[in-house]
Amino acid sequence: xxxxxxxxxxxxxxxxxxxxxxxxxxxxxxxxxxxxxxxxxxxxxxxxxxxxxxxxxxxxxxxxxxxxxxxxxxxxxxxxxxxxxxxxxxxxxxxxxxxxxxxxxxxxxxxxxxxxxxxxxxxxxxxxxxxxxxxxxxxxxxxxxxxxxxxxxxxxxxxxxxxxxxxxxxxxxxxxxxxxxxxxxxxxxxxxxxxxxxxxxxxxxxxxxxxxxxxxxxxxxxxxxxxxxxxxxxxxxxxxxxxxxxxxxxxxxxxxxxxxxxxxxxxxxxxxxxxxxxxxxxxxxxxxxxxxxxxxxxxxxxxxxxxxxxxxxxxxxxxxxxxxxxxxxxxxxxxxxxxxxxxxxxxxxxxxxxxxxxxxxxxxxxxxxxxxxxxxxxxxxxxxxxxxxxxxxxxxxxxxxxxxxxxxxx
Amino acid sequence: xxxxxxxxxxxxxxxxxxxxxxxxxxxxxxxxxxxxxxxxxxxxxxxxxxxxxxxxxxxxxxxxxxxxxxxxxxxxxxxxxxxxxxxxxxxxxxxxxxxxxxxxxxxxxxxxxxxxxxxxxxxxxxxxxxxxxxxxxxxxxxxxxxxxxxxxxxxxxxxxxxxxxxxxxxxxxxxxxxxxxxxxxxxxxxxxxxxxxxxxxxxxxxxxxxxxxxxxxxxxxxxxxxxxxxxxxxxxxxxxxxxxxxxxxxxxxxxxxxxxxxxxxxxxxxxxxxxxxxxxxxxxxxxxxxxxxxxxxxxxxxxxxxxxxxxxxxxxxxxxxxxxxxxxxxxxxxxxxxxxxxxxxxxxxxxxxxxxxxxxxxxxxxxxxxxxxxxxxxxxxxxxxxxxxxxxxxxxxxxxxxxxxxxxxx
Numbered sequence: 001x002x003x004x005x006x007x008x009x010x011x012x013x014x015x016x017x018x019x020x021x022x023x024x025x026x027x028x029x030x031x032x033x034x035x036x037x038x039x040x041x042x043x044x045x046x047x048x049x050x051x052x053x054x055x056x057x058x059x060x061x062x063x064x065x066x067x068x069x070x071x072x073x074x075x076x077x078x079x080x081x082x083x084x085x086x087x088x089x090x091x092x093x094x095x096x097x098x099x100x101x102x103x104x105x106x107x108x109x110x111x112x113x114x115x116x117x118x119x120x121x122x123x124x125x126x127x128x129x130x131x132x133x134x135x136x137x138x139x140x141x142x143x144x145x146x147x148x149x150x151x152x153x154x155x156x157x158x159x160x161x162x163x164x165x166x167x168x169x170x171x172x173x174x175x176x177x178x179x180x181x182x183x184x185x186x187x188x189x190x191x192x193x194x195x196x197x198x199x200x201x202x203x204x205x206x207x208x209x210x211x212x213x214x215x216x217x218x219x220x221x222x223x224x225x226x227x228x229x230x231x232x233x234x235x236x237x238x239x240x241x242x243x244x245x246x247x248x249x250x251x252x253x254x255x256x257x258x259x260x261x262x263x264x265x266x267x268x269x270x271x272x273x274x275x276x277x278x279x280x281x282x283x284x285x286x287x288x289x290x291x292x293x294x295x296x297x298x299x300x301x302x303x304x305x306x307x308x309x310x311x312x313x314x315x316x317x318x319x320x321x322x323x324x325x326x327x328x329x330x331x332x333x334x335x336x337x338x339x340x341x342x343x344x345x346x347x348x349x350x351x352x353x354x355x356x357x358x359x360x361x362x363x364x365x366x367x368x369x370x371x372x373x374x375x376x377x378x379x380x381x382x383x384x385x386x387x388x389x390x391x392x393x394x395x396x397x398x399x400x401x402x403x404x405x406x407x408x409x410x
Numbered sequence: 411x412x413x414x415x416x417x418x419x420x421x422x423x424x425x426x427x428x429x430x431x432x433x434x435x436x437x438x439x440x441x442x443x444x445x446x447x448x449x450x451x452x453x454x455x456x457x458x459x460x461x462x463x464x465x466x467x468x469x470x471x472x473x474x475x476x477x478x479x480x481x482x483x484x485x486x487x488x489x490x491x492x493x494x495x496x497x498x499x500x501x502x503x504x505x506x507x508x509x510x511x512x513x514x515x516x517x518x519x520x521x522x523x524x525x526x527x528x529x530x531x532x533x534x535x536x537x538x539x540x541x542x543x544x545x546x547x548x549x550x551x552x553x554x555x556x557x558x559x560x561x562x563x564x565x566x567x568x569x570x571x572x573x574x575x576x577x578x579x580x581x582x583x584x585x586x587x588x589x590x591x592x593x594x595x596x597x598x599x600x601x602x603x604x605x606x607x608x609x610x611x612x613x614x615x616x617x618x619x620x621x622x623x624x625x626x627x628x629x630x631x632x633x634x635x636x637x638x639x640x641x642x643x644x645x646x647x648x649x650x651x652x653x654x655x656x657x658x659x660x661x662x663x664x665x666x667x668x669x670x671x672x673x674x675x676x677x678x679x680x681x682x683x684x685x686x687x688x689x690x691x692x693x694x695x696x697x698x699x700x701x702x703x704x705x706x707x708x709x710x711x712x713x714x715x716x717x718x719x720x721x722x723x724x725x726x727x728x729x730x731x732x733x734x735x736x737x738x739x740x741x742x743x744x745x746x747x748x749x750x751x752x753x754x755x756x757x758x759x760x761x762x763x764x765x766x767x768x769x770x771x772x773x774x775x776x777x778x779x780x781x782x783x784x785x786x787x788x789x790x791x792x793x794x795x796x797x798x799x800x801x802x803x804x805x806x807x808x809x810x811x812x813x814x815x816x817x818x819x820x
C-alpha cells in the first residue's frame with residue numbers, strides 16, 4: 001500500500017472478497033427474461049449486522065422482516081434478495097410471503113429464521129409468485145460459492161433495468177491483519193417500470209460490534225447513498241445492509257480503536273463508489289454529474305443546496321445538452337431554502353469559472369461545450385459564507401429517461 | 411347570471427375588460443424573431459396595487475424596483491414588461507437598467523416614477539439592450555388601447571416559448587354595480603432556454619383598499635399559482651401584480667363587505683384559470699394533470715402531498731405514457747414528509763379506483779388507458795385522516811421537455 005494511503009482498492013473485489021462470505025444467484029422465474037432474479041449472500045459465522053432503510057412511509061414487507069431480524073440479535077447469517085417484484089403495497093399476504101421467503105431460506109441453509117434478512121425490488125402492488133421463489137430457494141444453496149462467480153451471479157440477480165453490475169472491494173490492515181470490505185448495489189430501473197429501488201450490500205471480515213457498525217453505516221450513508229439523486233423519488237424498498245464476519249482476526253473495532261478512521265475511510269470509499277455507480281447508471285443517463293458545494297453555513301446546509309442542484313430537471317437537461325447554463329444552477333441555489341449571500345457566489349463547470357461574486361464571468365463557450373460533452377461533469381459552487389461543504393452525485397435528464405418511464409407496464 | 415353563481419366568465423375577457431385600463435405591446439428588438447417583446451398595462455387613475463414575488467434568494471432587478479414602487483404608496487398607474495431577457499444576475503448595471511426602464515416609461519406617460527412596476531422574463535446573466543428598450547418605450551404609448559387588440563398585444567408581448575396566450579375575464583355585481591376582473595399570464599419557456607418564469611397580471615375596476623387587495627392576493631396565490639409545478643424550479647423573476655382602478659363605483663371592499671366572498675371567489679377563479687393554463691402549456695406538455703388530495707391532517711399538509719405528487723418525474727412520465735402506475739403515486743405520498751396512515755389510502759385516476767385502504771383494487775386497464783390518453787388527467791388521493799384538502803396542477807414529462815431544455819443556448 002502506498003505511503004499515506006489508508007486502504008487499497010482490490011481489482012475484481014466483491015461481496016465474497018472478505019473471509020467467510022459466499023454468494024450466488026439464479027433465475028427462478030420472477031423476471032420475464034431468463035436473467036437472474038434470486039440471489040443470496042451467506043456468512044459462515046453469525047456476522048455483526050447493520051442496515052439503513054428508506055424513509056418512505058409505505059415501507060415494503062421485506063423491510064419490516066429485515067428490521068425484525070436485525071433487531072433480534074444484531075447478527076445475520078444471510079440475506080436473500082429477489083428482483084422483478086418489490087413485494088410492496090401487498091398487505092398481509094405480502095408480509096406473510098416475506099416471512100415465508102426468509103424462513104424457507106433459513107431452514108434450507110440451517111440457520112435461525114431471525115439470522116436472515118430479505119430484500120426485494122421490482123414492480124409494486126403485485127403478490128410474489130411464491131411457488132417460483134420457493135423453487136428457487138431449493139436450488140440456491142447449490143450455487144453459493146466464495147469465489148468470483150458467486151459474487152458475479154449475486155450482483156446480476158439484484159439488477160432490474162440497470163445496465164451494469166455495481167461491485168467493489170477494498171483492503172486495509174488493522175492490528176497487523178488484512179481486513180477486506182466488499183460491496184454490491186443496484187440502482188434505478190425495473191422490468192415493469194415502476195419505481196427506482198436502491199439496494200446495497202456490504203460485507204467485511206473486520207471484527208466490529210453491531211452497534212458501532214450501525215452508527216458507522218449511518219454516517220457513511222449520509223455521505224454516499226443519501227447524496228445521490230436520479231429523479232428525486234424515494235422507493236418503498238430502499239435498503240443498505242452491512243455484515244461483518246470478524247474472521248480477519250483484528251481486535252474488535254470501536255471508535256477508540258486507532259484504525260477506526262482508516263476503516264471508516266475504507267467503508268466510505270466502498271459506499272461512495274457504489275453510490276456513484278448508481279448515479280452514473282441512472283435511468284437513461286449518459287453521464288455522471290458531481291456537485292460540490294463549499295463555503296456554506298454548515299455541512300447540512302451544503303448538503304441541502306447540493307441536492308437541490310443535482311435534483312433540478314433544468315440543470316439535468318442542460319447537462320444532457322452540454323449547455324453551460326449556470327443561470328439554472330444559481331436559480332437552484334437560490335430556491336434551496338438555505339442561507340445564501342446573493343452577492344458572493346462563485347460557480348464553475350470543471351475548471352471553467354462562469355460566475356464570480358455573483359457576477360457573470362466571460363468564458364470560452366467552446367471549451368465549456370467540450371467539457372460538458374465528457375462522461376463526467378463537475379459543478380462547483382463556492383458560497384463564501386463559512387466552512388460547510390458537501391458533494392452530491394446524479395445524472396443528466398435524457399429522452400431515454402422519459403422513454404423508460406413512460407412505457408406502459410404491460 | 412344564473413342563480414347561486416357568484417360571478418360569470420366573460421368571453422374574450424382580458425386585462426382591459428375592467429374600466430380604466432388600456433394595454434398594448436410591440437417588438438422592440440429583444441427577441442430574435444419579430445414577435446412582441448415589450449408591453450404595458452396602464453390605468454387612467456392611480457390603482458390600488460398588490461404583488462407577490464418569487465421566494466428565490468436571487469431576485470431579479472425588476473422585482474426590487476417593483477417592490478419599491480408598490481411600497482411607496484400602494485398605488486400603481488402602470489406596469490411595463492419585457493420578454494427575451496430576465497435582467498437577472500446582472501448586478502448594479504441591471505438594477506440601474508430596471509430603474510431607467512421604469513422611469514423612462516413613467517415620464518413618457520406622465521406619471522410619477524414610483525407609480526410604475528417593472529417585470530422581465532427571458533435569459534439571465536445578460537444585460538438588457540437598453541437602446542432597444544428605450545426605443546420601444548418611445549413608441550409604446552401610441553399602441554396602448556382599452557379594447558381587445560391592446561390586451562391581445564400585451565398578452566403576446568409577455569410570452570417566451572409559451573405556445574398560447576393566457577387571458578381571462580370575469581364579472582360580478584357588488585353594491586348594484588358591475589365589477590370586472592381581468593388577467594393575463596405567461597408560463598414556462600424562453601427564447602434562449604434558461605429558466606421558467608411565471609408572470610401574472612390582474613386588473614379590476616373594483617374599489618378595494620391596497621392592504622385588503624394584498625392580503626387577498628396572497629391568499630388566492632396560495633390556492634392557484636403556488637399550486638402549479640412544471641419542473642420544480644423556482645425562477646428569479648416570478649411576479650404576480652394586481653391593480654384595482656376602483657372605477658366600477660362599488661363601496662370600497664374590505665373583509666366585512668357582504669360581497670367580499672364573491673369577489674374572492676371571482677379573483678380565485680381568475681388566478682386558478684391562469685395557473686391551470688400555465689400548467690397545461692408547460693414546456694413540452696401534452697396534457698394537464700390535476701392532483702386532488704383530501705382527508706389530510708390539514709390543508710397545508712394536503713398541499714405538500716399534492717405538490718410532491720405533481721412534481722414527481724416518475725408520475726409525470728407515467729402520465730405521458732398513459733400508464734396507470736399508482737405505485738408511483740403512493741410512493742410520492744409516502745415521501746412527502748407529511749403525516750399519513752399507511753393503511754388507509756385510496757387512490758383514483760379519474761373515476762377509476764386503483765387503491766382502497768392501501769390495498770390494490772382490480773381495475774379495467776383498457777378503461778384506464780383510455781382515460782389517461784385524454785388531455786386532462788385527475789389524480790385523487792383520499793387519506794382518511796382528517797379534513798385537510800388541496801388541489802395542485804402540473805403537466806406530463808415528455809421528450810419535448812428534454813429537447814427544449816437540452817438545447818444549447820446559442
